Amino acid sequence: MLKILLVEDTRQHLRDAIEASREFGNIELVWATTGVEAEKKMVGYDEHMVRVPLVDGVVTDVFMPLMTVDHRPEMNHAESPVGVGVALLAHRVGIPVVFCTAGWHHGKGCAWIHHFFNDLPPTQPNDVSIPMIDSSFQYESEADTKDWKQAFETVLDIINKKSSTTSSAVGQE
Numbered sequence: 001m002l003k004i005l006l007v008e009d010t011r012q013h014l015r016d017a018i019e020a021s022r023e024f025g026n027i028e029l030v031w032a033t034t035g036v037e038a039e040k041k042m043v044g045y046d047e048h049m050v051r052v053p054l055v056d057g058v059v060t061d062v063f064m065p066l067m068t069v070d071h072r073p074e075m076n077h078a079e080s081p082v083g084v085g086v087a088l089l090a091h092r093v094g095i096p097v098v099f100c101t102a103g104w105h106h107g108k109g110c111a112w113i114h115h116f117f118n119d120l121p122p123t124q125p126n127d128v129s130i131p132m133i134d135s136s137f138q139y140e141s142e143a144d145t146k147d148w149k150q151a152f153e154t155v156l157d158i159i160n161k162k163s164s165t166t167s168s169a170v171g172q173e
Contacts, residue, residue: 002159004152006031007038007060007086013102013146017059020148024156030055035066035082042086043093051093057155058090058097059148062113062132084113087130096158099132100151102144110134131158 004027008014014031021029032038042058043051062083083099090097099117103110110132117130133151 001028002026002056002156003028003030003054004155005038005042005055005058005060007033007035007058007064007083008100009033009061009064013061016145017100017148017151021152023149024152026156027152034064035085038086039089042090042095053093053095055095057159058086058095059100059151059155060086060090060097062099062101062103062110079109081109081113084116087117091130096155096162097130098151098155098158099130100135100146100148101132102135102146 004021006014006017006021006029008017008031014033018029018031021027030041032041038058038060042053042055044054046052060083062081063079064082066080066082066085087097087099099113101110114132117132131154133147133154135146
């Protein structure tokens with residue numbers, strides 16, 4: 001069973017994502033609602049204090065708070081692009097990650113993120129860019145729901161490609 005971290009701060013989107021994940025029998029879903037909580041569930045440390053993945057994949061919202069409202073309220077706006085930090089950390093430790101947004105990848109809030117992650121250099125052989133699954137085609141507006149099914153399918157596809165590439169490389173040694 002694959003362990004997937006869902007990072008989403010909106011209750012309705014979280015409920016929708018949990019429901020969509022049930023279509024995939026091979027997912028153990030864990031979730032976080034802030035960037036700090038996501039980091040704690042995504043990576044741990046080995047005996048040499050090197051970061052190690054705790055999940056097989058990540059599906060993350062783009063805009064969410066960094067911490068709970070109780071800590072540093074000035075850093076906890078739901079409009080902050082904290083999902084970018086979540087994606088960068090996942091990418092750095094080799095965890096496949098997918099953005100899932102209610103906006104449009106060419107829209108007002110997401111275009112710079114979409115372009116940045118399409119140009120992100122690989123951290124390891126056969127690395128892929130970080131896809132953004134969007135749900136709106138309007139520059140400034142967002143959809144009421146997100147395409148969670150496509151987001152889960154995409155992250156599972158990346159995980160499967162990564163594991164088959166790794167298996168092929170091991171077999172060639």
